[in-house]
Amino acid sequence: MTGQQATSGQAFRATLKRDLVIAYKRKNDVVNPFMFFLIVATLFPIGISPDPARLGEVAAGVLWISALLASLLAMDNLYRADYEDGSLEQLLLSPHPLYFLVLAKNISHWLVSGLPVVLVSPLIAYMLNLPDEAYGVLLITLLMGTPVLSLLGSIGVALTVGLGSRGLILAVITLPLSVPVLIAGTITVQQTLNGAELGGYLAIMGAMLVGALTLAPLASAAALRISVN
Amino acid sequence: MWLWFSKLGSPKWFYELSGKWLPWLVIPMAMLLIVGIIWALLFVPPDYQQGETIRIMYIHVPFASISLAFFPLMAVAGTITLVWKMKLADMVAKVAAPLGAWFTVLALASGSIWGSDIWGTWWIWDGRLTSMLLQFFLLIGVISLRSALEDTDAAAKACAVLSIVGCINVFVIKYSVDWWNTLHQPSSSFSLSDEAPNPPEVWVPLVIMIVAVYLFFAVSLILSTRNEILVRERRAQWVQELVEAK
Numbered sequence: 001m002t003g004q005q006a007t008s009g010q011a012f013r014a015t016l017k018r019d020l021v022i023a024y025k026r027k028n029d030v031v032n033p034f035m036f037f038l039i040v041a042t043l044f045p046i047g048i049s050p051d052p053a054r055l056g057e058v059a060a061g062v063l064w065i066s067a068l069l070a071s072l073l074a075m076d077n078l079y080r081a082d083y084e085d086g087s088l089e090q091l092l093l094s095p096h097p098l099y100f101l102v103l104a105k106n107i108s109h110w111l112v113s114g115l116p117v118v119l120v121s122p123l124i125a126y127m128l129n130l131p132d133e134a135y136g137v138l139l140i141t142l143l144m145g146t147p148v149l150s151l152l153g154s155i156g157v158a159l160t161v162g163l164g165s166r167g168l169i170l171a172v173i174t175l176p177l178s179v180p181v182l183i184a185g186t187i188t189v190q191q192t193l194n195g196a197e198l199g200g201y202l203a204i205m206g207a208m209l210v211g212a213l214t215l216a217p218l219a220s221a222a223a224l225r226i227s228v229n
Numbered sequence: 230m231w232l233w234f235s236k237l238g239s240p241k242w243f244y245e246l247s248g249k250w251l252p253w254l255v256i257p258m259a260m261l262l263i264v265g266i267i268w269a270l271l272f273v274p275p276d277y278q279q280g281e282t283i284r285i286m287y288i289h290v291p292f293a294s295i296s297l298a299f300f301p302l303m304a305v306a307g308t309i310t311l312v313w314k315m316k317l318a319d320m321v322a323k324v325a326a327p328l329g330a331w332f333t334v335l336a337l338a339s340g341s342i343w344g345s346d347i348w349g350t351w352w353i354w355d356g357r358l359t360s361m362l363l364q365f366f367l368l369i370g371v372i373s374l375r376s377a378l379e380d381t382d383a384a385a386k387a388c389a390v391l392s393i394v395g396c397i398n399v400f401v402i403k404y405s406v407d408w409w410n411t412l413h414q415p416s417s418s419f420s421l422s423d424e425a426p427n428p429p430e431v432w433v434p435l436v437i438m439i440v441a442v443y444l445f446f447a448v449s450l451i452l453s454t455r456n457e458i459l460v461r462e463r464r465a466q467w468v469q470e471l472v473e474a475k
Contacts, residue, residue, distance in 0.1 A: 155390070155391075155394055159374060159387045159390065159391060160374070160377070162378075162383075163377050163378070166377075169370075169373050169374060169377050172366070172369060172370045172373055173370040173373075173374060173391065175366070176363050176366040176367045176370065176398070176402075177367070177394065177395070177398050179363055179402055179405070179406070180398070180401045180402055180405040183405045183406065183408070183409040184405060187408070187409060215397075219390055219393070219394050222311075222390050223387065223390050226383055226386040226387050226390065227383070227387070229383065
C-alpha cells in the first residue's frame with residue numbers, strides 16, 4: 001500500500017483476508033478445536049451416563065460447555081504466531097484504528113474456529129439426545145454466543161500473549177468472564193423446552209453480542225498495546 | 230485541586246499522611262470490633278427461628294458487603310493507573326486483589342457455616358453464593374496475571390485492563406446468576422430486608438460490626454499499601470533514611 005493511504009475499511013478487509021488465508025494454509029489450527037469439541041462432548045456420556053433420558057436433560061449444557069472449552073483452546077493461536085514473527089507489532093504501528101484490526105482478527109478467528117463448532121453441534125446434539133424442538137434455538141444461541149466467547153477470550157489472550165506459559169492463566173482469566181454467556185445460552189435452550197416465549201432471551205443474547213462487539217475489541221487493543229512494547 | 234491530586238500520587242506523601250491517619254482508624258476499629266463482637270456473641274437475643282445461629286450474621290454480613298467493593302475499587306484504581314500513570318493507584322490495586330480474595334473467602338466461609346445450620350447444607354447454587362464464588366475466581370485471575378508478568382509497569386497496566394473488564398463482568402455475572410437461579414429453583418427464603426419487626430438490639434450491633442469491618446478493610450488496605458510502597462521505593466532515599474532511623 002505504497003503511495004496512497006488506505007482507508008480503515010480496506011485495512012479491516014486486508015487483515016481479515018490475511019488471517020483467513022493463513023488459517024487455510026495451517027489447517028491443523030482449524031481442525032484441532034473442532035476435534036477437541038467432539039472429544040469433550042464424547043466424554044460427557046461416558047462420564048455421566050449413557051442413558052438417553054438423562055443425557056437429554058444435560059445435552060444443552062454439555063454442548064455449551066464443550067463449545068466454551070473449544071473456544072478457549074482455540075484462543076491461544078489468535079495472536080501468538082503474529083506476536084512471535086513480529087507482524088503484531090506492524091499491526092500496532094499501522095495508522096488505522098487498532099479497534100478495526102483487532103475486530104477483523106477476531107472475526108476471522110471465529111470463522112475458522114467458532115463457526116465449525118456451531119455447525120457440527122446438531123450432530124452432537126443428536127448423539128446426546130437433545131429434544132427435537134431445541135435444535136433451532138441451540139444453533140441460534142451458539143451462533144450468537146460463541147462470537148462473544150471469542151471476543152472475551154481475545155482480551156485474555158491479548159493480556160497474556162507475551163508470557164511463556166500462558167495456557168492456565170488464560171483459562172483462569174477467561175472462563176469466569178464467560179459465565180454470563182453460558183448462562184444466557186443454556187437458559188434460552190432450556191426455556192424452549194419449557195415452551196416459553198423466547199424473544200426476551202434472544203434479546204439478552206443479542207445485547208451481549210452487540211456489547212461484546214463494541215467494547216471487547218477496545219479492551220483487546222489496549223491489552224495488546226500493553227503486552228507488545 | 231490538581232496539585233492535591235498529583236501530591237496524592239506521590240508514595241512518600243501518602244506514606245507520611247497515612248501514618249498520621251492510622252491511629253484514628255485503628256483505635257475506633259478496635260473499640261467497635263470489641264463492642265460489636267461481645268454484644269453480638271453474648272447479648273443479642275437468640276432469633277425466634279434461627280436460634281443462636283443468628284450470631285454468624287454479625288460476621289457474615291459485614292464481610293459479604295465489603296467484599297463487593299473490591300472490583301469497583303480496583304477498576305477505579307486501574308483507570309487512574311491507565312489515565313494518569315499514578316504509581317500509588319497501582320500499589321493500591323495490587324494489594325487490593327489478594328485482600329479482596331481473602332474477604333470473599335471469609336464471606337463465603339461464614340455464609341457456608343451459617344447455611345449448614347439454617348439451610349441444612351454447606352453449599353447451594355444460590356445466585357448470591359455463585360456470584361461470590363465467581364468473583365473469587367476473577368480475583369484469582371487478576372492475582373495470577375500480576376504474578377505472571379515480571380515487568381512492574383506492564384503488570385500494572387495489564388491488571389488495570391483486566392480489573393476494568395472484570396468489574397463490568399462482576400455486575401453482569403451478578404444479574405445473570407440471579408436470573409439463572411430464579412429460573413432453576415425457587416430462591417431460598419432468606420432476606421435481610423425481611424420487614425419483620427427487627428428490634429434495635431438486633432440491628433444496632435450489626436451496624437456496629439459493619440462499621441468496624443469497613444474500618445478493618447480500610448486499615449488493612451492502608452497497611453498493605455504502605456508495605457508495598459516500601460518494597461517498591463526501597464531504592465528511594467527517603468525509604469533508606471526511614472530504615473536507618475529505626
